[in-house]
Amino acid sequence: MQRRGYLAAVGTATAATLAGCSSLLSSFDDNPCAGEDCHIGMSRTEFHPEVYEVSVGDTVVWQNTSEADHTVTAYEDLIPEDAEYFASGGYESQTAAYEAWDDRGGRLGTRDTYEHTFEVPGSYEYFCIPHEGAEMIGEIVVTE
Incomplete structure (x- = not known):
């Protein structure tokens, strides 16, 4: 007993x-980046948080906090006109990032990070190439 x-x-x-x-x-x-050295985490098909606000000159760090492969890819037409284009893998255009993904270019594996410094105020919309159809999108709002 x-x-x-x-x-x-x-x-x-x-x-x-x-x-x-x-x-x-x-x-x-x-909030998968709580206590980590990142600002935006990634679940299976979402950026967390989806909208993130920073000041001009700030650097944002994304970290793949999931088991899926992801990218951080700016929508070329949805960033300020004078802003530098950004994409994991360092591609200079949305087209180049799409083409590179065919060979997994720009891939962020589990725990990989990507960072970008924002120098121009405005709204920056971005997405994950392999999960764009699932609407894995985010937005950075840069203020003066």
């Missing part, structure tokens, strides 16, 4: 511990 009581107690303690972990994991999903 003592063995059954012990197993019941261990099972209850384990369940309580795992319940705490699930709430921790759901908060991680909301």
